[in-house]
Amino acid sequence: MERKKPTTIHDIAKALNLNSSTVSRALNNHPRISEKTRLMVQKTAKKLAYQPNSMAANLRKSSSKTIGVVIPRISRHFFSQAISGIEETAYAEGYSVVICQSMENEKREIRNIDTLISSRVDGILISPAIGTKSYKHLNQIKERDIPLFFFDRYIEEVDASKILTDDFKIARQLAQHLIDQGCKKMAVITGDRQASIYRDRINGIYETLKENGFNMESQLLIKETELIYENGEQAIREWLKQGVEFDAVLGLSDMVAISALKVLQEEGIKVPEDVMVAGFSNEPASALISPAITTVGQPAYEIGQLAVKKLLHFLKEENPMDAHEIAILKSELIIRESTIRTK
Amino acid sequence: MERKKPTTIHDIAKALNLNSSTVSRALNNHPRISEKTRLMVQKTAKKLAYQPNSMAANLRKSSSKTIGVVIPRISRHFFSQAISGIEETAYAEGYSVVICQSMENEKREIRNIDTLISSRVDGILISPAIGTKSYKHLNQIKERDIPLFFFDRYIEEVDASKILTDDFKIARQLAQHLIDQGCKKMAVITGDRQASIYRDRINGIYETLKENGFNMESQLLIKETELIYENGEQAIREWLKQGVEFDAVLGLSDMVAISALKVLQEEGIKVPEDVMVAGFSNEPASALISPAITTVGQPAYEIGQLAVKKLLHFLKEENPMDAHEIAILKSELIIRESTIRTK
DNA sequence: GTGAAAGCGCTAACAG
């Protein structure tokens, strides 16, 4: 089956006895073109169902008007929100967005970036996979002078502007809140502490515990694991089996927090009366279960928005001086029943 | 700031005293090329950090090896799952995927499609926005001989292959289940019944109620509204205020079902003892709240997978004969506490 | 097995 050949500017030119460059100008609302021909051309374009071939235009202009985005997975509430912010802002400025999921897998992340480079995106926004240990692929982007921005997560060794949340500070607030509610022994479930976000949060928690005179040996439990649903349950069961005590569980993702809550309830441990539970990232489910779980609301949409703004600003100004700034957006402590001590 | 010019095949050719066409062949593992030059070229390509310009290649080949996907929003569990299925399958076959969100907005959907046509995608998979009433933009795709497939949702007036779930059948099963559990007066919260999915589900429910001798006037309540969280609460409050009775709420999305459940509980109405509640689509939250909500698990990943397979098969076979088939995948009735009558 | 040359569809000097 032969594909029908799409209309080109040459077809329009021929139909109107014009030159294709005139057609191009008319279509792009070039200033030096007569109103009459502009209208003629646009009418004929519509009649012939002309759709510009953006590959050709971009090839010629060597700019794709496209932003590449690499995220771990779109199914996470935070990222789908961030993408909304990215898309809204980009579209408003006439840019398209290409989204790649790394699925928290370094190999895929590398492939994603190759694809984006090949399609000559004008800039890349990335929230690297947790497991990403090498950064050759990221430096490669910089070497090609493609503007690179980290958002939410970052790799310390790679020199690029970052748009982050105040993980350190909000983790402090969250820890302080638990202590204020009477927590004496905190059980923390964290992800890979080499990853920026978990490291920052853990540091905030540590500092706050120390300030409050906690004994870091006896008053803190830490479990480092992948922050998926199942692992919340597993962590709790382990601790329970070991017979260690704790009066608050702080999961660094809502999914582990929810899963922890469920096991506690199953085991007849009351939340928040016996053990308080808090999470991170304000997944929709955290507000819906009972008791509703205290969590941290992150400005996901705003992060996406700001990342694009910074990128576009950089693209316009061509100002390489501010290439390494760090913007930090405020998160919000969302206190719900699960951490309000009642007894 | 001048952007550094990326390496081209000409640069490689020059470095090796070869012709650029030879380089192109070497890079693409063309059969008629000596092993020696192939290796030379590939080595030099790596050394010069060559990344092919896919715009140029695609322009030349007038095929982008890209699949365009239009969905209402990625934040919905069903769609993010479907995208996973689409991406996995497409990547395995060397295709890229461009995702566009219509945000349930017809104007945006039209713009999305224009973008996809302009970027000369090889095919389009779409799950149209609920509000989409016109279909000029969809027929336009077909007129350009770009293969078009509906998945999950479809527009009857547009002639294209479809990959669907068995909404009609599973809605029947769900309704029957409620009746089996003793439901005598069913309150249904549906979305726009002009949309294929809701229409099919409602038809299934109607048929089952009739079969079971329900009086459609007195034993069925219907509220048609946008299926967002808030509207579940609102529907229930309205009915409650009107003083009408019902013993089961069937929300055609989990979000409205959950929201309905919450209000019922707030109002002191016990679920499932006084009123049963069921939803649709198996959002993660539906399993986490208590009581856990009966819902319909849809084969989202499989739908995405199959949609791509059908598209790629069509692209390969160039067989326009099977252009209008309908594939229907089986959903699963997930029965949970919220519909198990205990009294 | 490799080279020469044409051209995908578009834009942007440079003329006039």
Added chain:
DNA sequence: CTGTTAGCGCTTTCAC
């Protein structure tokens, strides 16, 4: 204001 011309980087005949 419009036409001419020359590519953007790549693939693909057609030669040899």
